[in-house]
Amino acid sequence: MLTKADDIKRDLRENGPMMMGLQIYEDFMNYAKGIYKMTYGELVGGHAMKLIGYGVDSKEGEYWVLQNQWTTDWGDKGYIKIGAGEVGIDSVALSC
Numbered sequence: 001m002l003t004k005a006d007d008i009k010r011d012l013r014e015n016g017p018m019m020m021g022l023q024i025y026e027d028f029m030n031y032a033k034g035i036y037k038m039t040y041g042e043l044v045g046g047h048a049m050k051l052i053g054y055g056v057d058s059k060e061g062e063y064w065v066l067q068n069q070w071t072t073d074w075g076d077k078g079y080i081k082i083g084a085g086e087v088g089i090d091s092v093a094l095s096c
Contacts, residue, residue: 020049025087052066064081
C-alpha cells in the first residue's frame with residue numbers, strides 16, 4: 001500500500017496502473033471534463049478507480065488521471081482528472 005504522492009508516482013512509472021482510493025461527494029456524479037475539485041455536496045461514500053497517469057496544469061496544478069468502471073457514459077468517456085490532494089486521492093494506492 002502506497003500513501004505518499006511521490007511514492008505513488010514512482011510506482012506507477014515503474015510498474016504501471018494501480019488501484020487508488022478516494023471519497024465520493026455528490027458533485028462527483030456530475031463530472032464531465034476538466035480537473036475535478038470537490039465544490040459541493042455531502043459525502044456519499046468511498047470508491048476505487050484505476051490510476052493510469054498524472055500531470056500538471058499551469059492553472060489548476062497537479063492532477064491524477066484515472067479510469068472509472070462506470071462505463072464510458074460517465075465522466076470524460078469513463079475517465080477523470082482529479083486534483084492532487086482532493087477527496088483523499090493521495091492517501092492510498094494499491095500496486096501489484
